[in-house]
Amino acid sequence: MKILLWLILIVLVVILGFESRSLEKGTTQHYSIMQLEFADAAQGKTMLKTWKQTPYAGKTLLDLVKSNTHTDFFFLIVYTILLIIHSNGEMQQERNLALNTLLRLNLFLAVIAGLSDVAENFILLYDIHHTTDTITYLSSYWVTTLKWALIAWILLVWLVSVIHTAIIAQQKHGYPC
Amino acid sequence: MDRITLAPGEKDELIKALLANTIRPDQLDQLRQAVDEHDLSKIIQRIYDLNHQQVARIAALDNILGKIDAVKNSRRNTYFTDQIKKGFRGKPGNIVVLAEGDSWFNYPVLLSDVLDWVSMEPDIIVYSLAEGGDWLLNMLSARKYVEQLSVIQPDVFLISAGGNDLVGRNRLAAMVSTDDATAEYEANDWAKGLIEKAKKRVKPIAIYEKDRFENGIKYIAKDFYALLMFFHLQYYFMISGILLGGKFPDIRIMTQGYDYAIPNRDKKFGLNPLRWYRPFVRMFLGHGGWLKTPLQLRGIQNEKNQADIVYAMIYLFNEMMIFTGDLFCQMPDMGERVFHIDSRGSIGADGWSDELHPLPKHFKNTGRTFVDCIRKRPSDHAQVYVVKDLNP
Numbered sequence: 001m002k003i004l005l006w007l008i009l010i011v012l013v014v015i016l017g018f019e020s021r022s023l024e025k026g027t028t029q030h031y032s033i034m035q036l037e038f039a040d041a042a043q044g045k046t047m048l049k050t051w052k053q054t055p056y057a058g059k060t061l062l063d064l065v066k067s068n069t070h071t072d073f074f075f076l077i078v079y080t081i082l083l084i085i086h087s088n089g090e091m092q093q094e095r096n097l098a099l100n101t102l103l104r105l106n107l108f109l110a111v112i113a114g115l116s117d118v119a120e121n122f123i124l125l126y127d128i129h130h131t132t133d134t135i136t137y138l139s140s141y142w143v144t145t146l147k148w149a150l151i152a153w154i155l156l157v158w159l160v161s162v163i164h165t166a167i168i169a170q171q172k173h174g175y176p177c
Numbered sequence: 178m179d180r181i182t183l184a185p186g187e188k189d190e191l192i193k194a195l196l197a198n199t200i201r202p203d204q205l206d207q208l209r210q211a212v213d214e215h216d217l218s219k220i221i222q223r224i225y226d227l228n229h230q231q232v233a234r235i236a237a238l239d240n241i242l243g244k245i246d247a248v249k250n251s252r253r254n255t256y257f258t259d260q261i262k263k264g265f266r267g268k269p270g271n272i273v274v275l276a277e278g279d280s281w282f283n284y285p286v287l288l289s290d291v292l293d294w295v296s297m298e299p300d301i302i303v304y305s306l307a308e309g310g311d312w313l314l315n316m317l318s319a320r321k322y323v324e325q326l327s328v329i330q331p332d333v334f335l336i337s338a339g340g341n342d343l344v345g346r347n348r349l350a351a352m353v354s355t356d357d358a359t360a361e362y363e364a365n366d367w368a369k370g371l372i373e374k375a376k377k378r379v380k381p382i383a384i385y386e387k388d389r390f391e392n393g394i395k396y397i398a399k400d401f402y403a404l405l406m407f408f409h410l411q412y413y414f415m416i417s418g419i420l421l422g423g424k425f426p427d428i429r430i431m432t433q434g435y436d437y438a439i440p441n442r443d444k445k446f447g448l449n450p451l452r453w454y455r456p457f458v459r460m461f462l463g464h465g466g467w468l469k470t471p472l473q474l475r476g477i478q479n480e481k482n483q484a485d486i487v488y489a490m491i492y493l494f495n496e497m498m499i500f501t502g503d504l505f506c507q508m509p510d511m512g513e514r515v516f517h518i519d520s521r522g523s524i525g526a527d528g529w530s531d532e533l534h535p536l537p538k539h540f541k542n543t544g545r546t547f548v549d550c551i552r553k554r555p556s557d558h559a560q561v562y563v564v565k566d567l568n569p
Contacts, residue, residue, distance in 0.1 A: 088286060089252070091289060092249075092252075092289060092293045092296075093297060094289075094297075095294075095297045097537070097538055097541060100289055100537060100541075101451050101537065102451075104287065104288075104289075104451075104454065104537070105450060105451055105453065107286075107287070107454075108450075108453045108454070168297075168299060169299075
């Protein structure tokens with residue numbers, strides 16, 4: 001299960017990476033999806049307008065952004081499950097109660113991170129849909145910040161625990177076979 | 178202690194007396210030495226007023242829960258096998274454990290249960306057969322532990338069972354009475370003997386709260402005493418099968434007896450993010466349905482009375498486990514082979530994840546006490562290891 005999810009994740013990363021590179025190369029400003037996620041209203045509108053005016057494979061770069069956002073829905077499901085699986089696996093080995101508790105919190109935070117990504121994607125799709133509207137724009141800045149902060153925290157806790165359990169495991173396996 | 182054969186009809190009479198809560202301690206001794214699997218099956222059918230198939234059906238594990246537990250066991254047992262392949266058993270001092278049990282040994286995903294904490298020790302590896310929601314009845318009839326005992330030849334066998342037989346499928350409702358049932362306790366010299374023995378200990382294992390116990394006893398019906406004696410017979414049957422067969426000359430067996438759970442339906446919503454899982458498990462995993470609902474079903478509404486009933490039941494259950502272990506310790510040439518991990522009073526009122534399962538830190542304390550016992554740390558109470566004393 002874990003291996004299968006990692007394989008799917010890798011495939012999705014390759015697809016998303018390819019689309020992101022195409023986007024960045026497509027304009028002289030080298031706008032990226034990440035920039036759009038953190039953009040304020042003025043920057044965001046400019047980026048969307050630029051992509052809409054740039055042709056790409058018979059359509060425009062804005063269609064590529066849309067496709068990228070759709071793919072991201074699959075990506076977020078997979079990484080959320082992987083964060084949960086790895087945090088849970090680590091939790092069952094973590095002897096330190098504080099770290100064990102933080103790893104348990106990771107299970108919840110991973111779901112929140114995934115939901116933040118869902119909200120972010122809906123905001124981006126909403127903005128893409130309203131590109132021609134000069135007034136309507138929702139910035140995804142805060143949900144994006146929340147998402148990345150949570151993911152960074154989850155990975156940090158996991159990493160600290162992995163190092164901690166590795167030290168313990170050193171004791172466990174440190175006998176002559 | 179050899180098995181005995183009773184005259185035709187005599188065993189049936191003893192079983193009838195057990196079910197009627199009129200059996201004397203000496204008769205229970207006789208029955209214990211004569212009982213077989215068929216008798217155990219007969220007793221449980223009578224206690225539950227069901228036939229064999231119906232008993233098997235109500236004791237069966239929930240399908241989804243069973244699958245989640247299987248995932249956890251699979252991960253644990255893969256790790257166990259990996260360690261064996263790496264030569265774990267070659268090093269003196271390393272300890273191989275086989276565990277059979279219920280949700281205290283295998284809690285799905287959210288909590289680190291007792292076995293998780295035991296498995297984290299560098300010198301201990303655990304092969305787990307435990308499944309959340311499993312009944313002692315199932316464990317004995319499925320006999321998975323018998324096969325694995327022979328294959329693994331563990332140094333230690335851990336068992337946690339009985340809780341689901343008592344509280345599964347609203348069974349608790351059948352164990353209580355709204356009329357004053359103190360006479361049922363008074364009629365059971367064996368159960369009274371357990372409490373007298375507990376009261377006489379110079380250094381108590383668990384504090385005996387007379388008022389709570391006597392209040393709880395008022396509501397406990399004769400079926401509970403039949404079940405308690407049935408547990409005693411089952412555990413004796415299981416342990417004697419392992420110890421007296423001669424196949425496992427050095428194995429040590431460790432039991433556990435839960436803590437005083439508190440019947441309630443409180444969801445425990447709060448602002449502490451570190452306990453985010455508590456409302457979650459209370460909303461979706463059966464909280465309130467194991468203790469509170471069956472007691473209310475019988476019209477027992479007062480919260481203090483509800484808590485006292487569980488107090489008395491858990492007190493007796495633990496004393497029964499200690500008594501059962503003592504029987505083996507008193508056998509000639511047996512030595513101390515059967516141990517009991519006593520969690521009574523270790524969790525406290527706010528230490529529960531839900532009605533039946535403690536917060537991870539309390540699971541850890543019980544797990545640490547198992548580890549103390551596995552590593553032969555001395556206990557002030559001989560073969561009983563008290564969580565509250567050793568890992569407060």
